[in-house]
Amino acid sequence: QAIELAPKSSASEREIRNVQENWKGLYTQNKTLYDPPVLKRLVAVFSESQFFDNLVDLLTFRFVGWKSLQNQTQRVGDRIWEALRYSFPLMLMSQLLVYLIAVPSGIICAVNRGNILDKWISINLFLLYSIPSYVAALLMILVFSFYIELFPMTGFVPGAVAEQVGGLRFIFEWVRYSIMPILCLSIFSVAGLAMYTRSSLLEVANQDYIRTARAKGVPEFWVVMNHILRNGLIPIITLFASFLPGLLGGAIIIETLFDIPGMGKLAIDSIGFKDYTT
Numbered sequence: 698q699a700i701e702l703a704p705k706s707s708a709s710e711r712e713i714r715n716v717q718e719n720w721k722g723l724y725t726q727n728k729t730l731y732d733p734p735v736l737k738r739l740v741a742v743f744s745e746s747q748f749f750d751n752l753v754d755l756l757t758f759r760f761v762g763w764k765s766l767q768n769q770t771q772r773v774g775d776r777i778w779e780a781l782r783y784s785f786p787l788m789l790m791s792q793l794l795v796y797l798i799a800v801p802s803g804i805i806c807a808v809n810r811g812n813i814l815d816k817w818i819s820i821n822l823f824l825l826y827s828i829p830s831y832v833a834a835l836l837m838i839l840v841f842s843f844y845i846e847l848f849p850m851t852g853f854v855p856g857a858v859a860e861q862v863g864g865l866r867f868i869f870e871w872v873r874y875s876i877m878p879i880l881c882l883s884i885f886s887v888a889g890l891a892m893y894t895r896s897s898l899l900e901v902a903n904q905d906y907i908r909t910a911r912a913k914g915v916p917e918f919w920v921v922m923n924h925i926l927r928n929g930l931i932p933i934i935t936l937f938a939s940f941l942p943g944l945l946g947g948a949i950i951i952e953t954l955f956d957i958p959g960m961g962k963l964a965i966d967s968i969g970f971k972d973y974t975t
Contacts, residue, residue: 803890
């Protein structure tokens with residue numbers, strides 16, 4: 698019925714046949730475009746998609762121009778950069794504190810292997826290792842913010858305070874606001890790095906060239922400083938690269954508990970608000 702109601706073409710049979718032949722010829726010339734092989738179809742399923750386009754943007758750092766779904770006036774790159782300003786100094790200071798405590802502790806344990814000092818330090822380190830960071834954070838907030846009121850609950854200097862102070866006073870305020878988050882981030886890593894330092898130094902101490910140096914009468918202090926430490930700390934230094942994800946990714950639990958607007962809290966907020974672009 699639809700065919701009967703449709704307006705009939707005024708073209709002749711010969712003209713219709715010519716048009717059909719032209720279309721068949723065009724299709725034959727471009728058959729791979731209109732009817733691609735199976736492998737090309739499978740590649741197109743992945744490459745011609747929004748996911749692939751977003752992945753390319755991520756790899757080429759073009760995602761910084763995306764708009765945040767939570768706040769359309771902000772770009773994703775601006776939000777990430779603002780969060781990094783809080784997370785990076787915090788994580789960097791915590792890792793430096795870990796090295797300042799863990800490496801000397803590991804050296805002392807290795808030099809005094811098996812005696813009471815080695816056992817006492819190892820027990821205390823493992824006690825610290827057994828405390829989850831969020832438990833330590835809650836205890837610190839309860840003791841030092843509620844009862845003693847020594848440190849603020851938040852982990853960053855508010856803008857109003859930062860505008861009123863400057864120079865050394867700002868550094869003092871930054872330390873006062875950040876000391877509890879830094880300690881919480883450091884507690885968990887100190888024991889592991891200290892024990893790794895201890896085992897690395899003991900492995901070097903058992904090498905033949907160390908026995909040769911001692912047999913030649915080299916004082917024990919110089920054996921430790923010039924031979925054991927110089928070779929045993931090389932693996933410890935290379936471990937710093939493993940902390941880079943933490944430096945860039947922040948700490949979700951600690952930043953949430955201390956209300957620090959860093960990368961960890963940004964991730965949680967973006968998940969909560971379903972801000973997929975961020």
